[in-house]
Amino acid sequence: xxxxxxxxxxxxxxxxxxxxxxxxxxxxxxxxxxxxxxxxxxxxxxxxxxxxxxxxxxxxxxxxxxxxxxxxxxxxxxxxxxxxxxxxxxxxxxxxxxxxxxxxxxxxxxxxxxxxxxxxxxxxxxxxxxxxxxxxxxxxxxxxxxxxxxxxxxxxxxxxxxxxxxxxxxxxxxxxxxxxxxxxxxxxxxxxxxxxxxxxxxxxxxxxxxxxxxxxxxxxxxxxxxxxxxxxxxxxxxxxxxxxxxxxxxxxxxxxxxxxxxxxxxxxxxxxxxxxxxxxxxxxxxxxxxxxxxxxxxxxxxxxxxxxxxxxxxxxxxxxxxxxxxxxxxxxxxxxxxxxxxxxxxxxxxxxxx
Amino acid sequence: xxxxxxxxxxxxxxxxxxxxxxxxxxxxxxxxxxxxxxxxxxxxxxxxxxxxxxxxxxxxxxxxxxxxxxxxxxxxxxxxxxxxxxxxxxxxxxxxxxxxxxxxxxxxxxxxxxxxxxxxxxxxxxxxxxxxxxxxxxxxxxxxxxxxxxxxxxxxxxxxxxxxxxxxxxxxxxxxxxxxxxxxxxxxxxxxxxxxxxxxxxxxxxxxxxxxxxxxxxxxxxxxxxxxxxxxxxxxxxxxxxxxxxxxxxxxxxxxxxxxxxxxxxxxxxxxxxxxxxxxxxxxxxxxxxxxxxxxxxxxxxxxxxxxxxxxxxxxxxxxxxxxxxxxxxxxxxxxxxxxxxxxxxxxxxxxxx
Numbered sequence: 170x171x172x173x174x175x176x177x178x179x180x181x182x183x184x185x186x187x188x189x190x191x192x193x194x195x196x197x198x199x200x201x202x203x204x205x206x207x208x209x210x211x212x213x214x215x216x217x218x219x220x221x222x223x224x225x226x227x228x229x230x231x232x233x234x235x236x237x238x239x240x241x242x243x244x245x246x247x248x249x250x251x252x253x254x255x256x257x258x259x260x261x262x263x264x265x266x267x268x269x270x271x272x273x274x275x276x277x278x279x280x281x282x283x284x285x286x287x288x289x290x291x292x293x294x295x296x297x298x299x300x301x302x303x304x305x306x307x308x309x310x311x312x313x314x315x316x317x318x319x320x321x322x323x324x325x326x327x328x329x330x331x332x333x334x335x336x337x338x339x340x341x342x343x344x345x346x347x348x349x350x351x352x353x354x355x356x357x358x359x360x361x362x363x364x365x366x367x368x369x370x371x372x373x374x375x376x377x378x379x380x381x382x383x384x385x386x387x388x389x390x391x392x393x394x395x396x397x398x399x400x401x402x403x404x405x406x407x408x409x410x411x412x413x414x415x416x417x418x419x420x421x422x423x424x425x426x427x428x429x430x431x432x433x434x435x436x437x438x439x440x441x442x443x444x445x446x447x448x449x450x451x452x453x454x455x456x457x458x459x460x461x462x463x464x465x466x467x468x469x470x471x472x473x474x475x476x477x478x479x480x481x482x483x484x485x486x487x488x489x490x491x492x493x494x495x496x497x498x499x500x501x502x503x504x505x506x507x508x509x510x511x512x513x514x515x516x517x518x519x520x521x522x523x
Numbered sequence: 524x525x526x527x528x529x530x531x532x533x534x535x536x537x538x539x540x541x542x543x544x545x546x547x548x549x550x551x552x553x554x555x556x557x558x559x560x561x562x563x564x565x566x567x568x569x570x571x572x573x574x575x576x577x578x579x580x581x582x583x584x585x586x587x588x589x590x591x592x593x594x595x596x597x598x599x600x601x602x603x604x605x606x607x608x609x610x611x612x613x614x615x616x617x618x619x620x621x622x623x624x625x626x627x628x629x630x631x632x633x634x635x636x637x638x639x640x641x642x643x644x645x646x647x648x649x650x651x652x653x654x655x656x657x658x659x660x661x662x663x664x665x666x667x668x669x670x671x672x673x674x675x676x677x678x679x680x681x682x683x684x685x686x687x688x689x690x691x692x693x694x695x696x697x698x699x700x701x702x703x704x705x706x707x708x709x710x711x712x713x714x715x716x717x718x719x720x721x722x723x724x725x726x727x728x729x730x731x732x733x734x735x736x737x738x739x740x741x742x743x744x745x746x747x748x749x750x751x752x753x754x755x756x757x758x759x760x761x762x763x764x765x766x767x768x769x770x771x772x773x774x775x776x777x778x779x780x781x782x783x784x785x786x787x788x789x790x791x792x793x794x795x796x797x798x799x800x801x802x803x804x805x806x807x808x809x810x811x812x813x814x815x816x817x818x819x820x821x822x823x824x825x826x827x828x829x830x831x832x833x834x835x836x837x838x839x840x841x842x843x844x845x846x847x848x849x850x851x852x853x854x855x856x857x858x859x860x861x862x863x864x865x866x867x868x869x870x871x872x873x874x875x876x877x
Contacts, residue, residue, distance in 0.1 A: 170864060195531045211550075316750055318744075318745050318748040318752075319745065320743065320744060320745045323742075323743040323744070323745040323746070325747065326813035328743050328745060328746045328748060329742065329745075329750075329863035330745040330746055330749050331748045331749045331752065331753075343543075354863075371613075388677075388682050388683065389674065389675040389677040389682050390672075390677070390784075390788045390789045391672050391673065391678065391682060391683075391785055392672060392677070392682045392683045392684055393675045393685040393781070393784075393785075393788075394672040394780075394781040394784040394785040395672055395683060395684050395685045395710075395781055396732045397778065397780075397784060398672075398685065398775070398776075398777060398780055398781040398784075399685075399783065401775065401780065402775060404776075417769070417771065417772070418777075419773075421752070421756060421759075421774075422752075422756065422772075423749065423752060426748075426751075426752055426755065427748040427749055427751065427752040428748070430744075430747075430748040430751060430752075430784065431745055431747075431748040434744045434747075434748070434788075435744045444675045490627075509708075512574075
């Protein structure tokens with residue numbers, strides 16, 4: 170009997186709980202109960218968030234109006250929440266993942282399998298630290314990832330969408346994850362390419378910033394589609410340089426083109442970048458983030474700085490004109506219009522290398 | 524010395540003339556003069572269209588406000604226009620292509636090379652008749668194609684975009700076409716996959732109809748991205764079944780994902796399909812076409828009928844749930860909401876075959 174615990178309970182974590190709970194109760198090889206670790210908060214009413222979730226089956230703070238399923242149990246104690254589970258779903262903000270892993274060392278079942286839904290790894294000079302690798306290394310468990318064109322609120326409304334499970338060797342574990350997440354309105358497929366799937370989830374935000382610049386400059390759908398395509402090619406090339414096992418076909422999955430399309434159409438990376446270009450770079454990203462994101466930092470802008478560091482450290486800058494342009498524009502080194510100018514200079518040389 | 528004639532002078536043909544003229548005048552291996560065959564019309568002013576084009580360097584009817592270049596010569600006589608050219612650019616509406624080819628038999632240079640910019644081939648039971656094949660067979664010349672995310676008016680404004688030349692074996696000819704079309708704002712690359720590139724240009728319209736249904740049903744970006752992805756996978760699968768030489772990598776080019784994105788974001792296939800779904804199928808496509816397209820037929824609806832005939836004739840229906848759903852919805856056999864329902868039934872089975 171498989172027992173599932175969800176580590177995290179934000180917007181996406183709550184939707185994951187709803188998907189998983191609907192399957193756990195139906196499938197005979199899963200315990201009905203799905204435990205969800207909730208970082209405890211006191212609500213304005215004075216009640217504890219976990220108490221309200223357990224009473225109403227709703228995460229009133231992060232996914233109001235949606236029933237999670239009666240078999241979801243909110244637990245404010247991380248160690249207690251994970252101790253009986255052999256399937257751990259990680260879905261916390263990525264800056265908390267290192268701390269969470271440290272707390273869990275020695276507290277989980279030795280036969281546990283992990284899956285990460287966390288988007289946004291850390292890219293360091295010595296290479297990117299994938300969240301799935303962090304989990305694997307710290308907890309000594311196998312860890313898959315699930316990524317895709319997944320706007321949490323749209324899935325909560327049961328609008329049709331898809332996702333991709335990326336796994337490393339253990340196909341049996343991947344099939345269990347697919348079984349656990351797949352519903353008639355949420356179609357999940359698996360590919361043996363954990364790095365490729367996880368890289369998609371991070372790098373797409375850089376392309377979304379580029380797409381936002383095009384929107385702000387009002388250059389039209391043609392140009393935007395061209396920039397998205399060039400961005401996708403650079404995503405593939407960068408992923409393959411870092412991880413030679415990454416497969417082209419992964420980018421045809423939901424985690425690839427579908428997530429890229431969603432992120433470049435809606436999404437806050439696109440939106441803030443659009444505002445930046447509309448202001449012709451006269452208002453900084455810091456200022457716009459403070460105004461539009463209540464001071465949160467934009468994922469794409471953070472990621473592109475880290476990726477650019479890798480490019481310079483390894484001498485790859487010339488091969489990635491779009492990523493380089495996004496970096497230089499978002500740092501104020503170039504005007505937003507540079508997003509298309511790079512191409513006319515370097516297109517043919519680059520094209521032949523990618 | 525290469526001599527170019529453009530067979531066609533509509534909106535896209537005129538933009539092609541502008542691109543080509545700007546290069547022909549600069550490149551030493553091309554004659555400056557670019558001849559453009561114009562189907563003669565008398566304008567409301569009483570003047571002949573060709574006379575006005577030659578006087579003003581503007582196609583006042585199909586691309587008003589844009590200078591084509593002084594080296595473009597409009598010619599109302601098809602046979603005279605082509606007789607000296609060794610590079611023939613075909614850019615007429617596809618329903619006229621068979622007639623044009625018949626008129627040109629024996630009238631062109633035997634060493635001529637052709638390129639087709641015509642989107643929308645005819646798919647017959649015995650297989651699709653690609654326009655490049657029609658040209659090759661009737662005129663006994665080699666014929667490449669040029670496709671991409673190319674909204675004519677955006678390129679006329681010199682907004683950055685890209686295109687793909689698909690060629691058959693003759694790489695030297697392809698490079699000459701790239702040289703002739705490529706500009707700083709219009710980046711052209713070539714791939715040895717004439718069928719793949721041409722199939723992209725036609726099949727994308729079917730996916731755009733599906734995307735329009737999603738827009739009309741207001742299902743959000745997630746679902747739309749998922750449908751576009753499934754559509755792309757079916758485009759690839761159908762192309763490869765018909766032409767085993769088609770390459771996956773072609774779909775990462777401008778003719779593939781970029782054109783698909785542009786067509787599913789803007790474009791009239793998407794727009795009319797959106798209106799159809801908004802009306803819950805209560806107003807027929809015929810009625811909407813009459814109202815929104817002045818009676819012209821929607822390319823995607825015509826193409827999906829032809830493709831569906833191929834699917835039934837060859838026993839492939841089960842493998843193409845999205846194309847099948849678009850066919851059945853646009854024929855009134857299923858409601859627009861069926862566009863997502865197909866997936867929940869057949870996803871996993873299909874997925875493994877694609």
